[in-house]
Amino acid sequence: MGLPVRRQEDVEARIAHLEMPAGQAGWALTARTEAVSRYLAMGLPGRRDEYWRFTRPDDLNAPQAPPAAVVDFKEAPVFGEIDRLRIVFRDGVFDAEASDDLSCEGLEIERLQSATAHDIHWLRDVYGVLEGRGQEPVARPFAALNTAFANDGIVIRATDRVSRPVNLTYLHENPDSDAILHFAIKVESGADLTVLENGPAAARFNKCMEVDVADGGAFHHVRAQGRDHERRAVTHMFARLGEESAFKSFTLTANGVLTRNEAFIELVGDNAVSHIAGAAVGDGDFHHDDTVFVVHDAVGCESRQVFKKVLRNGAVGAFQGKILVKEGAQKTDGYQISQSLLLDEDAQFLAKPELEIYADDVACSHGSTSGAIDEDALFYLQSRGLPRPEAQDLLVLAFLAEAIEEIESEDIAEDIYGRLKGWLQRHRR
Amino acid sequence: MLKIDNLHVRLEEEEKAILRGVDLYVPAGSVHAIMGPNGSGKSTLAYVLSGRDGYEVTHGGVALEGQDLLELEPEERAAAGLFLAFQYPVEIPGVGNMTFLRTALNAQRKACGGEEVSAADFLKLIRDRAKSLQIDPEMLKRPVNVGFSGGEKKRNEILQMAVLEPKMCVLDETDSGLDVDAMRLVADGVNALRDEGRAFLVITHYQRLLNHIEPDVVHIMADGRIVKTGGPDLALEVETNGYADILQEVA
Numbered sequence: 123m124g125l126p127v128r129r130q131e132d133v134e135a136r137i138a139h140l141e142m143p144a145g146q147a148g149w150a151l152t153a154r155t156e157a158v159s160r161y162l163a164m165g166l167p168g169r170r171d172e173y174w175r176f177t178r179p180d181d182l183n184a185p186q187a188p189p190a191a192v193v194d195f196k197e198a199p200v201f202g203e204i205d206r207l208r209i210v211f212r213d214g215v216f217d218a219e220a221s222d223d224l225s226c227e228g229l230e231i232e233r234l235q236s237a238t239a240h241d242i243h244w245l246r247d248v249y250g251v252l253e254g255r256g257q258e259p260v261a262r263p264f265a266a267l268n269t270a271f272a273n274d275g276i277v278i279r280a281t282d283r284v285s286r287p288v289n290l291t292y293l294h295e296n297p298d299s300d301a302i303l304h305f306a307i308k309v310e311s312g313a314d315l316t317v318l319e320n321g322p323a324a325a326r327f328n329k330c331m332e333v334d335v336a337d338g339g340a341f342h343h344v345r346a347q348g349r350d351h352e353r354r355a356v357t358h359m360f361a362r363l364g365e366e367s368a369f370k371s372f373t374l375t376a377n378g379v380l381t382r383n384e385a386f387i388e389l390v391g392d393n394a395v396s397h398i399a400g401a402a403v404g405d406g407d408f409h410h411d412d413t414v415f416v417v418h419d420a421v422g423c424e425s426r427q428v429f430k431k432v433l434r435n436g437a438v439g440a441f442q443g444k445i446l447v448k449e450g451a452q453k454t455d456g457y458q459i460s461q462s463l464l465l466d467e468d469a470q471f472l473a474k475p476e477l478e479i480y481a482d483d484v485a486c487s488h489g490s491t492s493g494a495i496d497e498d499a500l501f502y503l504q505s506r507g508l509p510r511p512e513a514q515d516l517l518v519l520a521f522l523a524e525a526i527e528e529i530e531s532e533d534i535a536e537d538i539y540g541r542l543k544g545w546l547q548r549h550r551r
Numbered sequence: 552m553l554k555i556d557n558l559h560v561r562l563e564e565e566e567k568a569i570l571r572g573v574d575l576y577v578p579a580g581s582v583h584a585i586m587g588p589n590g591s592g593k594s595t596l597a598y599v600l601s602g603r604d605g606y607e608v609t610h611g612g613v614a615l616e617g618q619d620l621l622e623l624e625p626e627e628r629a630a631a632g633l634f635l636a637f638q639y640p641v642e643i644p645g646v647g648n649m650t651f652l653r654t655a656l657n658a659q660r661k662a663c664g665g666e667e668v669s670a671a672d673f674l675k676l677i678r679d680r681a682k683s684l685q686i687d688p689e690m691l692k693r694p695v696n697v698g699f700s701g702g703e704k705k706r707n708e709i710l711q712m713a714v715l716e717p718k719m720c721v722l723d724e725t726d727s728g729l730d731v732d733a734m735r736l737v738a739d740g741v742n743a744l745r746d747e748g749r750a751f752l753v754i755t756h757y758q759r760l761l762n763h764i765e766p767d768v769v770h771i772m773a774d775g776r777i778v779k780t781g782g783p784d785l786a787l788e789v790e791t792n793g794y795a796d797i798l799q800e801v802a
Binding site: 496497498499501502503504505506507508509510512513516517519520521523524 | 640658
């Protein structure tokens with residue numbers, strides 16, 4: 123079920139200037155070449171594609187990245203207070219000097235180029251594989267493009283319970299940068315890994331993360347997408363979850379003219395758990411799209427999707443979320459909620475929640491709402507002495523709380539909460 | 552303490568006059584009650600005093616300790632010492648009761664140029680106040696009024712009053728939805744706050760609350776005006792004979 127193919131020239135022009143890294147091992151070259159074929163077969167999305175109905179893909183389709191001003195916010199970086207293993211990318215290029223030593227007990231970390239230059243058994247089963255699995259039933263051409271042409275990235279294998287998070291920090295310094303990064307992650311049986319991401323990365327950022335969680339493994343993910351106003355991003359998360367494994371992901375998005383975050387989660391082992399959440403805040407020229415696809419293909423699995431958006435002044439939020447329960451995936455517990463808080467009449471929220479169920483013993487629910495600030499609650503708070511802006515911030519944070527609560531680490535949740543509070547204070551009317 | 556002078560108010564949306572010349576003076580240290588039939592304008596008076604949107608003052612004024620109240624935003628009225636115990640306390644999902652109380656207290660202290668209360672002092676204060684109102688500490692952890700019973704909501708209002716220590720307390724039908732035991736708890740909470748420097752305006756439909764909170768002065772409100780003023784006996788008269796006699800008498 124490919125996308126309607128745009129003019130062939132556009133599809134080819136999009137990748138004409140991209141090159142695969144040199145010296146790739148045979149298997150990696152094959153994975154990349156197959157990804158090129160997938161990409162060419164799918165073509166680029168057009169405005170009439172159902173999957174791109176809420177988001178204009180033009181800026182992502184363009185061969186060159188639209189420029190984005192570099193902003194120095196002069197503030198402490200997100201996760202700065204947390205003991206973490208820091209891996210830094212500058213406009214999409216690994217910066218060894220700015221990064222910590224990549225050796226850490228319980229982890230094998232290697233730069234993508236060198237990892238794909240030799241034979242790493244587990245990586246062959248992940249790189250481009252999970253992305254490829256995620257191309258059905260809906261095409262994700264920017265992910266295939268990423269697998270084919272990613273020039274940098276990191277591969278991580280967790281073999282133990284690792285308490286120190288790995289922090290991918292993306293710095294944006296060149297106003298024209300067009301970064302493509304690919305991450306392949308394997309969490310072995312019984313291992314536990316936390317990955318943090320922060321920063322805008324580039325003027326245009328295409329990121330693909332593939333996460334393979336073996337039986338009994340746990341993967342935690344928290345990201346804060348940099349708040350440069352003009353940045354554009356298309357990101358994909360592909361996850362495959364084994365028996366009794368856990369996958370928990372939270373994304374904070376503040377600002378950005380175009381962000382499309384896609385996730386494709388497959389629960390293939392019994393009793394696996396997947397929680398994916400997001401809080402997005404936008405004021406003005408802001409378009410944020412969460413597109414999530416969760417596949418239940420085993421018995422007794424639980425999945426949650428919790429997405430909250432606060433929008434004002436022309437900002438647009440979109441949510442496409444689907445739970446697919448395959449035949450035989452009995453005792454599935456699926457939950458999905460997407461809500462927006464519109465702070466004025468110019469903001470817009472578009473939502474398409476979907477359930478597709480082929481098993482008969484499941485509990486699935488979904489809900490989507492869009493509303494304004496509760497004036498009664500606002501007055502109640504004011505009558506107790508809270509100035510109106512402070513009262514409004516409190517209500518907005520309360521609205522976002524359900525998403526933030528999905529973060530397990532209290533320190534990290536506190537950090538995220540503080541960032542949101544700061545953003546609200548700066549964007550008071 | 553509170554002086555209301557020939558106050559005329561109408562609903563903004565409907566151009567309908569609700570208050571038609573209310574005159575009232577509540578001195579410090581006193582408890583005044585306002586009684587009246589449905590639709591007489593009692594709750595409107597409470598809302599206008601607290602600064603709720605949707606009402607337009609067409610004539611007259613309100614002063615709290617000489618300060619023009621109508622000029623102020625709701626939060627400024629709170630900082631000036633006014634407190635409204637709501638007839639229908641609002642549920643606020645996601646905002647913890649403790650956080651709410653502490654934020655409110657600190658906001659008021661800040662507005663008055665004071666220091667913020669420390670976490671430890673606040674905890675001590677709130678435990679003390681909650682205990683005397685028989686408020687379960689669990690209730691403090693829950694979101695504001697969410698899932699509270701009618702009685703718990705009203706006790707929560709009085710708890711806020713006890714923590715914020717306002718000068719002028721307006722109680723809007725605080726007895727509605729309360730059983731006898733809950734009413735006694737609420738009344739005890741109010742009585743504990745009676746003080747020479749503080750005044751109360753108790754708006755109620757029935758006399759029974761006034762058995763527990765004894766007023767110094769009772770006003771009868773009808774058709775947007777205070778039509779009769781008297782001592783506590785006036786409330787008993789209403790209880791026995793209803794409003795019809797009084798309204799006929801003043802007509």
